[in-house]
Amino acid sequence: MNLKITYCFKTPIVQKSIPFIIGLFIFYISKNHFFFWDTISQISIPANWYLDNNFKSFWIPDYSSTGHLPFLPLYVAAGWSLFGKSILITNLLFLPFIIGTIYQLKSLSEKIFPDRISFQNLALLLVLLDATLLSQLSMITPDIPHMFFYILAINAILSNKKSLFFIACTLMGLVSMRGTITVGGLAIFYLWYQIYSNKLRIRELLPLFYSILIISSIYGLHYISKGWIIHNINSDNWTSSSKFAPFPLVIKNIIVFFWQLADYGRIILWAICGFTFLKQLKTRSSVDNKTAILMVLIISQTIIWFPITVAYQNAFGHRYFLPIIVLLPYLTLLVIRSYLNQKKILTAICIIALIGGYFIVYPKKTAQGWDATPAHWPYYSLRKEMINYIDDQSIDKNSISSFFPNLASSYNIDLDTENTFKFNQFDKEKSQYVFYSNVYNMSDEAIDLLFYSNSFSKKHVIKKGQIYVILFERDLEPGTTPPEP
Template sequence: MTRIYQKKELIILFFLCLSFVVIKLALSNYITFFWDAIANLSKPAYFFYNTNFHAIFLPANYVSDPPLLQLYVAFMWKILGRSLATTHIIMTIFPIISMVQLFILCKRLVSNKNFWFIYFMVLLDATFLSQTFLLDNDEVIVAFSLLSINAILSNKRTLLSLYLLGMGLVSIRGMDITLGLFVAYFLIYRRKGKKLYNDFVYALIPFLPVISLFLIYISAKKLLLGYFFISDINPWKEFADFVSFSGLIHNVLALGFAFIDYGRIFIWLLAFVLLWKYGHKKFFTSKLQSIWIIWISILGSMLFITLPIQNPIGERYFILHFLLFSLLIGIIMFENIKDQKAKIASFFIILALLSGNFWLYPEKKAQAWDASLVYIPYFSLRQQVIKYCEKEHIDLNTVGFGFPNTADLKYIDVNEDNRYFSDLDFKRNQYIIFSHFPNWDTQLDSIKHTKLLKTYRSLGLSMSIYKNTYYVNQ
């Protein structure tokens, strides 16, 4: 479908992006580094900043991802000053890119009269929204993935090569998606009756720069440091091991849950209804063929890496899959159901997706805290706990808090505060903080020998400070 950008649509897109920027910057001193981003992005960026970029390789106990994003953040800190607000400012560009690229992708496939219904069905996925306000590499991966997909569909090979560099050199997962996009690109532009070798080389050429640089990087690590990805002393080494058969089943179930979590179950229910009522021929039309090929290819590449490995399945890993699937189902719905009914259905789907930001599971149920905006109250609760400890003259390192709060505060708040909370251990901690984060059994066990001192609550979340009576009685 020919893309015709109407002035009214561009104005709406501009104000959507502007509104996002205003909200994100308003929260720039509130939302700190969170969850895996503390180890994935903040700590490595500090390393490059403090060493003045004298080393290209991170220490052996750091993350194993290619360091392009961490270098970018550290470099911008040198120019603009190191602060939480600065970090949000320099990361804001990536969600904006995603919003614009989703707009372009939808315009390529969706008629004007249905455009905004489908666009919001895609844009308002809870996990996508959650990452746009956080500081992490997944928002970068999504942005460059969407740029790459639009370049593939337009067959803009030079731009595709540039976009792939921004994705494949940011993380190993980005490189995994890159390989999936290569398969998709080859299949989309495979010519019937032509030699397979020629089409393979044609598809490979735009991918050669990122593949070559990635291979050079990991080969240099092996040559100079003795390992390709993760060293034996890396604290995440155990998560890179292969799973047992029962572990594989667990990963499959976890992946299935991730795809229906936070309101996405209604997208899948709609998909099954449409497939049952209209059949596969209406589902897999020639118009949607390229998007289906991309979706299946990147899903296959991701499953090949994630399912056999012990690393827990992260919902944010599959944001791109969520967005493309919502786009596909939205288009199929509007092409097969009368406009009025389709618009009503899309309205309820949008509400369901927004409701995902309020899904709060019981304390004993593990939850992907970085996959919806349900985390918003966490930051104020954490500050209240710190202020309470300061008021009561409690050393933070005597307080058991647990992940993701055992890193130095400077890595979380982007400052010079070297204090830190301890890992949870009720035999060692004088105080215990119990919260919804991260729902580990050790937290539940630790409060059996405690006396409640203070509880803070906000929007269904809570953090409680306990005196450890077990420690006192020893």
């Protein structure tokens, strides 16, 4: 009986259906996830602008433009115009990219472990267990198509499919600025791979050249039309993004860069890889071809992403480094299989470490990349529950203060067109009610005022898992703040 089940599981039709099944499952649990974090400004606001203005212009007005090319918001707005505008429809629009990403990850697993189906599925499991990738797959975000085209491009290179590489590379560069930057890292790898394979000829470089030419041309058209590219100089919303960081901030950014790569349990995977490579260096042993390819892929992306992120004042998050993060589980499993003993124990440790990363929640005064962990998932239902409570209490929502990312209009967060409201920026002197959640990264001053002073008391608290939402009310007279949840 067990042999029959194992045989059925290994049949091609079952293996091909795995990405489809997993993708549908992720969609099912996230189908009601509204716009969260930077996706509000990167997708919802420009997509709403296109639809509200009947697609009157290709370029988004400067007051709404984050610097990303507008193709993804255009895709979303076009989907809304065809199928209707709702959170469910928006998540459906991203479902092909979710399934496509998982399919490409499965294909990469098959290339790395062609002789063992069990290792192919184990590699896919390790990749999908990563907190940052799984969290992004559950969101409406540019990083889903970004990862789809990225892994598709890698598979095209390894399969020597030049036309497919050209298409994937070009579309990745047009999805978002992060996609454009990733093209730079992929270009480094592509050149190395051609040299490594003894195929470095002009003809082999044409797909990369044409891809970069098209991407550059569209950015050039943006500059001709708007007078700027990348950094929006005509808006005060993103002024810090174009400023170089002073030396102390550069040091801090370097620490944050490596912390985010190691965060959510990945430190264990890096440690296993690091130990293995030190061992290889000591014995002066070389690594096999597949290990070398994965190493160069990771190094080439690091070469691009490291200086770009640490040199500027612009805040960066875990999702920026998905081109590095998504390859780490493959490399770890490959070195465990090829160079280390205790393979089952080490693999189990990796699985436990990655799942354990879901439960990492930092103290209130420590900023956390909430969009990079499934720990934030309860927030979607908790926010709706608190809004229902506010309605039941007949509190004017427009008189309530809150924090990023809960400051955008419900028109852009929830796609609410009937009872639109917008919370105000927190004012320590004037705010009467404050909508707070521990997924908001706030100043220490605001935290102290809400939790550790007599200025506010907790009117209503709801909690699920490690996430909680609190409605604070200003005390007209000094009082005692109830215990923290």
